[in-house]
Amino acid sequence: MTIENYIRIDGKYVRQEEIPEEQMKEISRTLMLRLAEGFGYVPVEEEGEQ
Numbered sequence: 001m002t003i004e005n006y007i008r009i010d011g012k013y014v015r016q017e018e019i020p021e022e023q024m025k026e027i028s029r030t031l032m033l034r035l036a037e038g039f040g041y042v043p044v045e046e047e048g049e050q
Contacts, residue, residue, distance in 0.1 A: 005016040007027060019027070033043075 006013040007016055007019065008014075009019070009027075016024070
């Protein structure tokens with residue numbers, strides 16, 4: 001039995017293995033930030049960033 005992971009991108013389900021590495025990194029970062037925000041995390045802007 002094989003388990004395949006799918007991620008919905010632009011309304012379409014795409015197999016995780018078919019997602020380019022750079023796009024997968026961005027998706028992972030977005031998911032991590034959303035989870036952290038759910039726990040009350042608020043990102044701090046450093047001086048010079050805006």
